[in-house]
Amino acid sequence: MTRAELTDLVAQEQLRALDSLQRARIARVNAESTARAAEEDAQARREAAEVARTAADAAVASTAVAVAAQEARLRELDGQRSGVEAELAAVRASDGSLRDQRAAYDGYQRRAAEQAEEERRRAAQAAAADPPSPAAGPAVSALGPQYTCRASVPRWGPVKPWVSEAGQLLRCRFGIGSVGGVGSRPNASDHPAGLALDLFVNRATGDALADCALRYRGPLAVKYVIFRQRINSGSGWRQMEDRGSPVANHMEHVHISFNSSPGGSLASVSC
Known part of the structure; x- marks a missing residue:
């Protein structure tokens, strides 16, 4: 080869070598750029994963707190339910007892009304059928003319003598049969x-009779008087509970209870 040819061949080889070097450098730059992009993407993914993990941990913790709160509420509700069930059972038992008491009370009211009606019937029959009887106790003249009806007193049973004397006086004074x-x-x-x-x-x-009996409580030996669902022991009228019927509530009769010993002279009773 001639020198020129050799020089040209070397130059061509150099050019090829330089071109290969340049391509290699470009490939390396491209590879490095791709590697950095991949690293950056991987870092972003790691950061996103860390954020997601943190959020998931927070959600799990929040859920655990909510579950614990719900379990506590359920336990509280169970306790309340037990209490309510116990109260309901007590109310049911009480209601049954109240029904039994009401039934017993109604029975008592019915028997009391029937007994009072029977007693009133017997008293009316006795008042019409009893023959006159001789006066007993204080002389009629000492008690005044209002006492002269005592001979036809109805049979009211073996009441105490002072009760009989007071009852006869009041019956005669107010014309009660x-x-x-x-x-x-x-x-x-x-x-x-x-x-x-x-x-x-x-x-x-009845109002006049009750007033008289209370005014002369001493000589009549009156303990208390009941009339029209009220009671008076000498210190004023007090309302009584409703016993369920006119008879039991003393709406049509005056009840007089007497002391266990006689009072004073009936001659002082002037009502």
């Missing part, structure tokens, strides 16, 4: 002991 005395009662009462009278009257006569 129906009077109940000794008799059994389903509750505590002075009737069985002969220390009470029931005088059947209208409203006006």
Whole structure:
């Protein structure tokens, strides 16, 4: 080869070498750029994953708190339900007891009304059928003309003598034909002991009779008076509970209970 040809060949080889070097440099730059992009993408993904993990942890913690709160609320509701069920059972038991008590009370009211009606019927029959009997106790003249009707007193049973004397005086004074005395009662009462009278009257006569009995409590030996669902022991009228019927509430008769010993002279009673 000639020198020129050799020089040209070397130059061509150099050019090819330089071109290869340039392409290699470009490929490296491209590779490095791709690697950086991949690294940056990977970093972004890691950061996003960390954010997501943090959010997930927070959500799990929040859910755990909510679950714990719900479990506590459920336990509270279970306790309340147990309490309500216990109260309901108590109310049911009480309601049954109240129904039993009401039934017993209604039965008592019915028996009391029937007994009072029977007593009133017997008293009316006795008032019409009893023959006159001689006066007993204080002289009629000593008690005044209002006492002269005592001979036809109805049969009111073996009441105490002072009860009979007071009852006869009041009956005669107020023109009362129906009077109940000794008799059994389903509750505590002075009737069985002969220390009470029931005088059947209208409203006006009953008010006057009750006033008289209370005004002369001492000589009449009056313990207390009941009329129209009220009771008076000498210190004023007090309202009584509703016993369920006019008879049981003393709407048509004055009940007078007497002391266990006589009072004073009946001659002082002027009502």
